[in-house]
Amino acid sequence: MHKNVRSKDRLDVGTIIAEDADTLTIYKGSGREYKVPKTLVEGYNGAEVSLGITYKELLGYKIQ
Known part of the structure; x- marks a missing residue:
């Protein structure tokens, strides 16, 4: 855990x-959290x- 994460782009x-x-x-800060498979x-x-997804695609996994 606590590893950096990079998008496909x-x-x-x-x-x-x-x-x-x-x-x-x-977690990216300022309340930006994503839950991805x-x-x-x-x-x-x-x-x-x-x-294997772009940052734009990652936005669809944002935790509300």
């Missing part, structure tokens, strides 16, 4: 703050998690 989208069996919760993870290089 290489934007910094936040930090993982929680994980369960199927999802990751990403783990199936959207494209890779991990030891320091950052890469998502």
Whole structure:
């Protein structure tokens, strides 16, 4: 946990703050939290998690 996350278009989208069996919760500050399925993870290089979606697509996973 607490790994940086980048979107497919290489934007910094936040930090993982929680994980369960199927999802990751990403926090970006100012109340911006996203809950994404783990199936959207494209890779991990030891320091950052890469998502297989763009930042614009990530907005659809925002926690209200």
